[in-house]
Amino acid sequence: MIIIMKPNVSRQEIKAMIERIKKMKLEPHLLRGTERNVIAVVGDERNLQRQPLEIMPGVESVVAVLKPYKLASRESKRERTVVKAGSLSIGGEKLAIIAGPCTVENRSMLLHTAKAIKRLGAGGMRGGAFKPRTSPYAFQGLKNQGLKILAEARRQSGLPIITEVLDPRDVSVVARSADILQIGTRNMQNYELLKAVGQQRKPILLKRGMAAGIDELLMSAEYIMAQGNYQVILCERGIRTFNDYSRNTLDLTVIPALKERTHLPVIVDPSHGTGKRDYVIPMSRAAVAAGADGLLLEVHPHPERAMIDGQQSLSFEEFGELMDDLKKLAPIVGRNM
Amino acid sequence: MIIIMKPNVSRQEIKAMIERIKKMKLEPHLLRGTERNVIAVVGDERNLQRQPLEIMPGVESVVAVLKPYKLASRESKRERTVVKAGSLSIGGEKLAIIAGPCTVENRSMLLHTAKAIKRLGAGGMRGGAFKPRTSPYAFQGLKNQGLKILAEARRQSGLPIITEVLDPRDVSVVARSADILQIGTRNMQNYELLKAVGQQRKPILLKRGMAAGIDELLMSAEYIMAQGNYQVILCERGIRTFNDYSRNTLDLTVIPALKERTHLPVIVDPSHGTGKRDYVIPMSRAAVAAGADGLLLEVHPHPERAMIDGQQSLSFEEFGELMDDLKKLAPIVGRNM
Amino acid sequence: MIIIMKPNVSRQEIKAMIERIKKMKLEPHLLRGTERNVIAVVGDERNLQRQPLEIMPGVESVVAVLKPYKLASRESKRERTVVKAGSLSIGGEKLAIIAGPCTVENRSMLLHTAKAIKRLGAGGMRGGAFKPRTSPYAFQGLKNQGLKILAEARRQSGLPIITEVLDPRDVSVVARSADILQIGTRNMQNYELLKAVGQQRKPILLKRGMAAGIDELLMSAEYIMAQGNYQVILCERGIRTFNDYSRNTLDLTVIPALKERTHLPVIVDPSHGTGKRDYVIPMSRAAVAAGADGLLLEVHPHPERAMIDGQQSLSFEEFGELMDDLKKLAPIVGRNM
């Protein structure tokens, strides 16, 4: 930790700070500069991070040297994590393509979709049973009945199932039906839910919050891992900016930035990331070209009749075209399909 | 609802859209313009909002005419809502000043603080027992023990207590101790938690999410109200922007903007809104000058020793100075203390 | 234009608005809804856009139907524009790769760089002679001497030259040396400069402002085109968001979004867009995969010794590796190198 003192700091203020650091069993080094004095602290500064040093007299600012996450960091684990769910691997050489409707609307549409995406090469199936909706009056999902339909789709297609969980009280029932539990963007910092899924032993797909910095995303992963569940997949799904031409601003640079910092796999959701069907195909290609480990895509038999998010869902035909593009693109980035 | 068609739209596409609208028992009006055709829809468009009309062939964009919230809107209720919790009223002529530490650290500091803020004129006391922390390794609050200490502070001081609830499973226990339940910024769209507090009959303080638009904040209030709990207090606490000189960007213009749209009271949290003690006093004054119904302030007997958020907590002395300023300021905006 | 009236609008207010519209020689259509009345306006609403209709009594909001730009829109010109500068075409089937140092440091480094990037396949050369620097004390470029060196690099390498112009008074001198004039991000809304380059007959590279919406970018292109210069190339270079892990947030979704709205070519600058060398290669691939017409890249013989922006410059070797990737990637998106 580096403590930058104000230009007019007094001797006594410096002395008080040095004593405080020593009390924490850390080692202070005073560096007298031409315009500012700086105190560098050697030792595990994480203790010090809990103290409001900024408020001590004479302090101008405080800079952390160490990252706040440990289990999620590449320093704790150099080799890449490959998360496995049934036949699907995420983070390995093969791109993980997870597709399906925003929500489970009924049995026949879901089974029909499962069959189609399987045939077109998807490795997993997504579908919401519990839906977080902005409006309390909107359709909130088929809930338990939806979970049953998802389980049937898995049996028929062999595709592992990914579905969202919203409430700590639902975690165990969702975990019985699903292969991967999804934490949605609105719940990225719902810490009680993170703890609850951390106690499961199924992989967790953690979506980035729409205003979450990269460290905050990794701290939310750390919450899950601190409970003993190390199978975490990170998902970029667009952030909120001043842009109004798209639903969110897809931040693809986060892919190489996360790969620098963490061993966890990173996938991209271009459906929510753009909110517009016409942008999904180019941005899916871009995500893979930027190094993503996979994609989470909304695909619907009839997007124009979808109950939710039809404007951002691909038809089967479009999904098939995208898969063809990705087959050609994957080898360029050292991947396969 | 207004549907703007593409410049090269075909007759058939227009016909298909008109039929779709009629099927929903709504009334379409086709307006042929020089460069664009527009279809205006008369009737309760909320049904139509669930359909992805943007995806229909020939559609360029869709504009909603009606707001998505009803119970929270000024149209459903013209007179201002005054929320009452014990001796405290929020939304009336008297400014509601709620103060206290970020977290309940121990019994003596809390009772000491309660006494001091009461003497200085606070109308309510804040204090966290369950704390949402970015790091899983950070102190997470005294939990049930904290609730007991808060209850004792109320008995001794007579001040109503406001404290945060994080988990639907804790709602009833927190509601037994607290006078007002707080939903924090990270949980503004934790819909299961909103439903749970909506079933209580205690006032709810709903903090704006750090990337929440004004309509989203009101839709979250609507979630609570749709469960029958109409005692909702809105709280601006800063949004996330590119600014890095302060913890958040306090958006005070939201006060008059909310007052236009909703009958619910609006208070401001300048402690989290700025993250820096030196900015709290000027921004508290500014919030009241902009029309806020009250303030939520972090006050600590020894900010430099606070376990959490000391850098943004006022000392008793500073709090007293602020109260003096507010006493003079309140009458200018038609308020009193 | 669609004018949404307040729920409590009076008959007289509606009448006044209708008369105002008729006075502008436009055709009003009143639509009476269940909760709101709406007035739709037929005719060229651009006249009406200059009037503050929002302020008329009874008006809730006003929605424009037509886009504010004309010359830049795809409606005015369906086929894609291909901008030509010497041997370089931007917007055609061949990807336009423009490379070079942030700034012209001296003659030998520039000639050396020109030779190297030419050999590795670049189609154009970038290099700043007039540099916009955040600090008045920082190196501001070699100015006229820099222009001479750039002209020599063109003679030796045959590569067309792109360089920035900062001041309307310098436009003609820069236009004599350069093949393409660059308008930097800080000057995207420097309208006097836009008018000045609009009077030239050389192509203009217009960089998106760091907080510019898509319509604002196109309006700045319209400024140039309204002066008679239709050879405008748009350039995404990152926007400003809350992200702090990268210099800017590269918004690649803007590529398909611009392609929908305009016939002008779109290139991407991943060097400024990310600010970090390690992110430039993956994001260059991603930009091409998303449909960009080309790239603007900082390349330097010794990035660690560069006077400006070394942290985001590629070495020759890295640039060569990227070119190899792009050769494989281009055909997947219907392009070649």
Added chain:
Amino acid sequence: MIIIMKPNVSRQEIKAMIERIKKMKLEPHLLRGTERNVIAVVGDERNLQRQPLEIMPGVESVVAVLKPYKLASRESKRERTVVKAGSLSIGGEKLAIIAGPCTVENRSMLLHTAKAIKRLGAGGMRGGAFKPRTSPYAFQGLKNQGLKILAEARRQSGLPIITEVLDPRDVSVVARSADILQIGTRNMQNYELLKAVGQQRKPILLKRGMAAGIDELLMSAEYIMAQGNYQVILCERGIRTFNDYSRNTLDLTVIPALKERTHLPVIVDPSHGTGKRDYVIPMSRAAVAAGADGLLLEVHPHPERAMIDGQQSLSFEEFGELMDDLKKLAPIVGRNM
């Protein structure tokens, strides 16, 4: 400057960095930590800031200790600067209220407005002669004729005149008519224009760019001051965020934050800052309560007929009401009118 090295840094990399620092005549201090090594640099680090140290092998990140601005900083000048223009002082005890129309529409409206605002207590008059408009087809101001009308308004009313300059070529002619030259938000980083006004000896009102950080604003002030013109007034006018309910997001916390860092006066433009007439009065009060040295307000005899920005202009009556509020508010913050 603090250089944080990567966890796996080699001895040689550390040695190379230390030598580089010594070469710059600075003093390196190596601090060996448990997880990271840090090199602290003593001496005037501004030289070092021009070097891309981040790119040196083994470097994780670099933290500046010194601020990049000097003349604008409070360290170079402790006492507050009071800028004077005719009878108007900005930065002293008396609040500076500058009012007037967005644009000079014609002689009679301007003279009428000057008389009215003078009577109501304004200390200066604003009015645009050269207007930066998003659209090239929109009215761009009366230009030189507008300047003449402004000069006449000053003669009649005695109010000093503030007007915008857009082009370095117009600076001297505008400076002949105006008392204060305004640099608009879109030109905050138009460095050639900043240099040109820096060579004048008239006060400059520098508006914050809509995506400008606080350091960037101060660096733009530094550009002007480095030319010898120290009479700079800073102006907050709203930043661009995800908010869409207002034209911009007025960032009032910047007032105390600037006061910490600079001796220059700070005023606020709530007209552009909110874009909506109904928000201007509360936010004007809030700006003064937060410590602003003055306000820049759009006032128009008939806002509903204004050529530009009528939706955010106050009528004379509203301006009069605001002035009454401010008279009561000023003493609370140690000011007068």
